[in-house]
Amino acid sequence: MLRELKEEIASGSAEEVISALLERVKRSKLNAYNALAEESALARARKFDGSPWAGRMAGIPIAIKDSISTRGIETTCSSRILQGYIPPYDAHVIERLKAEGAIIIGKTNMDEFCMGTSTETSCFGPTRNPWDTERVPGGSSGGSAAAVAAGEASCALGSDTGGSIRCPASFCGIVGMKPTYGLVSRYGLISYANSLEQIGPLASTVEDAALVLEVIAGHDPRDSTSAKTEGGYLDGLEDGVRGMVCGVPKEYFGEGVDDSVERSVWDAISVLEDLGASWREVSLPHTKYALAAYYIIAMSEASSNLARFDGLRYGLRVGTDKDWHTTFSEIRAAGFGPEVKRRILLGTYALSAGYYGRYYLKALKVRTLIKEDFQRAFQDVDVLVTPTMPFPAFRIGERIQDLLSLYMADVFTVPINLAGVPAISLPCGFAGGLPVGLQIVGDHFAEKTVFRASRAYEDATPHHAARPQEVI
Amino acid sequence: MEGEVIIGLEVHVQLNKLNSKLFCGCSTDYHDDDPNTHTCPVCLGLPGTLPVINKKAVEYAIRVALALNCVVQEETLFYRKNYYYPDLPKAFQITQYDYPLGLGGHILIKGEDGERVVRINRVHMEEDPGRLVHAGTIDRAKYTMVDYNRCGMALLEVVTEPDLRSPKEARAFLDKLRSILDYLDVFDGDLEGAMRVDSNLSLAGGDRAEVKNISGHKGVEKALNYEITRQKNVRRRGMKVVLETRHYDELRGVTVSMRTKEEAHDYRYFPEPDLVPMRIADWVPRVQEELPELPDAKRDRFRTQYGITDDHAKSLTSEIKVANFYERVAGKAPPKLAAVWVADVLKGELNYRDLSIENFHEDQMVEILKMLEREAITEKGAVEVVRQILDEGGSPAEIVKAMGLGKAEDDAVRVAVRAAVAECGPAVEDYRGGNEKAINFIVGQVMKKTRGRADPGEANRLVKEAIEEL
Numbered sequence: 001m002l003r004e005l006k007e008e009i010a011s012g013s014a015e016e017v018i019s020a021l022l023e024r025v026k027r028s029k030l031n032a033y034n035a036l037a038e039e040s041a042l043a044r045a046r047k048f049d050g051s052p053w054a055g056r057m058a059g060i061p062i063a064i065k066d067s068i069s070t071r072g073i074e075t076t077c078s079s080r081i082l083q084g085y086i087p088p089y090d091a092h093v094i095e096r097l098k099a100e101g102a103i104i105i106g107k108t109n110m111d112e113f114c115m116g117t118s119t120e121t122s123c124f125g126p127t128r129n130p131w132d133t134e135r136v137p138g139g140s141s142g143g144s145a146a147a148v149a150a151g152e153a154s155c156a157l158g159s160d161t162g163g164s165i166r167c168p169a170s171f172c173g174i175v176g177m178k179p180t181y182g183l184v185s186r187y188g189l190i191s192y193a194n195s196l197e198q199i200g201p202l203a204s205t206v207e208d209a210a211l212v213l214e215v216i217a218g219h220d221p222r223d224s225t226s227a228k229t230e231g232g233y234l235d236g237l238e239d240g241v242r243g244m245v246c247g248v249p250k251e252y253f254g255e256g257v258d259d260s261v262e263r264s265v266w267d268a269i270s271v272l273e274d275l276g277a278s279w280r281e282v283s284l285p286h287t288k289y290a291l292a293a294y295y296i297i298a299m300s301e302a303s304s305n306l307a308r309f310d311g312l313r314y315g316l317r318v319g320t321d322k323d324w325h326t327t328f329s330e331i332r333a334a335g336f337g338p339e340v341k342r343r344i345l346l347g348t349y350a351l352s353a354g355y356y357g358r359y360y361l362k363a364l365k366v367r368t369l370i371k372e373d374f375q376r377a378f379q380d381v382d383v384l385v386t387p388t389m390p391f392p393a394f395r396i397g398e399r400i401q402d403l404l405s406l407y408m409a410d411v412f413t414v415p416i417n418l419a420g421v422p423a424i425s426l427p428c429g430f431a432g433g434l435p436v437g438l439q440i441v442g443d444h445f446a447e448k449t450v451f452r453a454s455r456a457y458e459d460a461t462p463h464h465a466a467r468p469q470e471v472i
Numbered sequence: 473m474e475g476e477v478i479i480g481l482e483v484h485v486q487l488n489k490l491n492s493k494l495f496c497g498c499s500t501d502y503h504d505d506d507p508n509t510h511t512c513p514v515c516l517g518l519p520g521t522l523p524v525i526n527k528k529a530v531e532y533a534i535r536v537a538l539a540l541n542c543v544v545q546e547e548t549l550f551y552r553k554n555y556y557y558p559d560l561p562k563a564f565q566i567t568q569y570d571y572p573l574g575l576g577g578h579i580l581i582k583g584e585d586g587e588r589v590v591r592i593n594r595v596h597m598e599e600d601p602g603r604l605v606h607a608g609t610i611d612r613a614k615y616t617m618v619d620y621n622r623c624g625m626a627l628l629e630v631v632t633e634p635d636l637r638s639p640k641e642a643r644a645f646l647d648k649l650r651s652i653l654d655y656l657d658v659f660d661g662d663l664e665g666a667m668r669v670d671s672n673l674s675l676a677g678g679d680r681a682e683v684k685n686i687s688g689h690k691g692v693e694k695a696l697n698y699e700i701t702r703q704k705n706v707r708r709r710g711m712k713v714v715l716e717t718r719h720y721d722e723l724r725g726v727t728v729s730m731r732t733k734e735e736a737h738d739y740r741y742f743p744e745p746d747l748v749p750m751r752i753a754d755w756v757p758r759v760q761e762e763l764p765e766l767p768d769a770k771r772d773r774f775r776t777q778y779g780i781t782d783d784h785a786k787s788l789t790s791e792i793k794v795a796n797f798y799e800r801v802a803g804k805a806p807p808k809l810a811a812v813w814v815a816d817v818l819k820g821e822l823n824y825r826d827l828s829i830e831n832f833h834e835d836q837m838v839e840i841l842k843m844l845e846r847e848a849i850t851e852k853g854a855v856e857v858v859r860q861i862l863d864e865g866g867s868p869a870e871i872v873k874a875m876g877l878g879k880a881e882d883d884a885v886r887v888a889v890r891a892a893v894a895e896c897g898p899a900v901e902d903y904r905g906g907n908e909k910a911i912n913f914i915v916g917q918v919m920k921k922t923r924g925r926a927d928p929g930e931a932n933r934l935v936k937e938a939i940e941e942l
């Protein structure tokens with residue numbers, strides 16, 4: 001689709017495409033965007049129309065999750081505490097997008113500091129699911145996913161700490177890819193849990209996702225965890241799955257998973273089989289410890305990452321002329337929402353002397369075991385096929401009061417972040433009119449294999465073409 | 473032993489000879505610039521920024537660790553030390569904490585009773601916080617400003633075992649450490665904040681007090697002396713010294729309680745996920761090989777090679793620039809004489825003027841030493857020449873001439889001329905008889921008597937004068 005859009009823009013007008021998109025956003029009730037970069041986007045589009053530039057994404061509009069720093073565009077992580085913060089620099093991925101000619105149209109809504117599975121913890125209010133506006137779009141990159149699904153963006157960037165790209169992709173019926181840890185530079189991504197998260201694409205098709213990843217991936221000396229990789233994600237995309245071995249982890253099915261979701265995933269496995277792949281059951285025995293380990297690690301890192309927000313140099317300012325301790329305490333009290341405060345407190349507790357060994361160190365050990373689970377599995381199989389989420393999108397307000405059930409929703413996505421491997425979520429059907437997501441997981445840096453399997457599945461099924469009605 | 477003093481030091485050394493900070497590309501050359509002009513998104517801790525280790529800083533740290541006889545770890549590992557303070561824009565400091573680069577070293581110092589081995593517990597890297605500038609004094613300021621120019625500078629923390637037994641030994645340790653760092657070319661000790669010291673002091677059997685953030689070696693000695701008196705007084709009054717952190721008030725010369733350990737911070741250390749461990753084991757042999765001759769070795773060599781006293785050797789080797797200066801002079805002038813004049817005279821005159829050795833050229837010293845050797849100037853005159861060079865500039869010869877310090881030299885040549893003319897009767901007769909060349913023999917005799925230090929042209933003129941006067 002991006003390929004067609006690029007041709008349309010090249011032969012027509014970027015300004016027209018982008019103003020139409022912006023109009024669509026402005027009349028929308030989804031609340032997918034925190035801020036539109038209307039002026040700069042249109043200016044850039046006019047410039048492009050005047051003298052078009054080359055580039056893999058020349059003239060293509062893209063939406064950016066509000067956790068990614070954009071020079072000159074307010075970047076808030078959907079938190080009051082960052083209100084008014086305008087980064088003086090671009091994230092690495094933004095530099096890459098601009099270098100390939102893309103046009104940034106705005107910043108999308110998200111759970112505050114990526115802490116959530118529903119985009120309900122945003123200080124700007126929840127984003128609505130375009131398939132059913134009473135339901136959540138998933139999270140934390142809910143704005144990006146809803147925008148792509150509703151045609152309010154041609155593609156988008158999200159960030160995925162424990163499922164934050166794949167979950168909303170699944171709930172909104174689009175493609176979302178979390179790359180291998182280290183594939184995409186995190187420079188400019190506002191950290192929530194920095195040992196777990198990656199920036200990745202949300203798009204309408206596998207090919208679009210591969211194109212965006214091709215643009216943003218690659219070594220960046222400003223991120224010490226960034227790897228040197230070769231790219232080429234669009235090469236061999238259509239080579240099919242003949243001879244590919246799919247692993248079906250038994251821990252990802254059964255109790256807690258909606259029947260309709262399980263059925264869709266098994267249908268998908270049959271499709272892959274029809275296309276020439278084989279499948280076998282595998283075991284990831286430490287899956288049951290993943291959620292606990294994930295939340296301890298993520299909250300611990302968050303308690304440190306979010307400590308810098310004191311209102312001293314940027315962001316929210318409340319109260320006046322008190323001593324520094326009082327001032328920053330008041331700013332943090334007013335600036336952070338309840339979920340963020342909860343995670344900071346729990347993380348602080350987990351890292352405290354006397355508890356560090358019992359929680360954080362233990363969580364790191366579990367993480368190693370989970371990594372080993374995946375390593376073992378990938379000795380026998382090329383990809384793993386699982387549900388992305390155990391159920392389709394839930395109602396706004398339905399789970400936010402029952403945190404444990406909300407945390408439980410991440411059960412199939414967080415092990416992937418703990419292991420650092422790549423995974424994609426693809427539309428694989430509907431349950432009660434709501435999209436269901438299929439998760440395909442690859443070994444470290446095996447993005448090409450994941451894309452190849454995904455594209456084969458996509459070509460054989462109609463799900464990705466389904467689009468919701470415009471919500472006005 | 474009752475009342476025995478036990479001191480351990482934690483010395484923060486800023487690696488200010490690096491071109492850039494520890495985790496970003498900002499320049500380290502901020503000392504003469506306005507506040508907050510040497511900053512970037514990384515050292516300001518802006519959201520989304522990440523640290524990247526400065527490899528040169530790691531190499532410098534390895535150099536120091538090896539020079540302090542530490543064992544260097546196989547890889548680097550960094551932790552986050554979490555605490556809130558306005559000079560710390562990320563609200564955590566990146567430090568090696570539990571995984572110091574160097575472990576278990578030692579150095580030799582001049583102790584109260586002879587040489588003493590001071591054990592080094594560890595050497596680790598960390599980033600410097602920014603600098604708070606109070607509007608007024610720390611307890612009365614209405615507001616405080618922050619300067620982040622210093623923020624992110626590479627620091628080394630050198631921690632000793634509690635092996636020091638007096639404030640004087642503490643100072644000797646710091647002098648020695650500074651000397652070694654000077655040799656390693658990793659820091660400029662004259663820059664503000666280059667070396668900051670935290671010290672722990674206890675009297676045997678008692679709890680220790682930590683005195684934080686003392687600058688200057690003299691300051692350390694004074695602060696510790698005050699602390700000993702204070703702790704003794706506490707005991708005398710029948711009370712116990714409490715475990716606490718104290719601040720040294722330089723103006724009043726006293727230490728003031730900052731906080732007791734009940735309020736001690738829990739820094740919630742955990743490994744920094746943004747920095748991957750870097751393997752350095754392969755670097756160590758090369759760095760070891762490239763280590764320069766260190767002060768102790770140089771001192772021993774100077775003693776044997778130049779036959780100078782140990783005191784001179786020590787004085788000449790405490791600063792690498794002085795040591796190099798001395799060696800250049802000793803190559804062209806008598807080494808023992810050079811030792812006296814560099815160590816005792818020149819260093820003293822430089823100190824008095826707060827000048828460094830770069831203000832004096834080795835050839836000037838050589839020239840002065842040669843004049844002294846041929847007794848062309850007196851010692852007093854030579855000191856004058858040194859002072860004059862430092863204060864007004866100029867060459868020794870010019871100064872000698874201008875200040876009339878060179879009289880002795882003329883006399884020596886004239887004495888030699890008179891003696892030669894008296895001794896060389898036949899040659900004098902030949903010359904008078906019209907054989908111009910005969911004068912060369914007499915001039916040769918003058919040169920011999922002055923051991924070649926007379927100017928031949930001048931000697932020729934003086935010999936002719938002397939013959940005419942006969």
Ligand SMILES: [Zn+2]
Nearest residue numbers: 496498512515
């Ligand atoms: Zn910087």
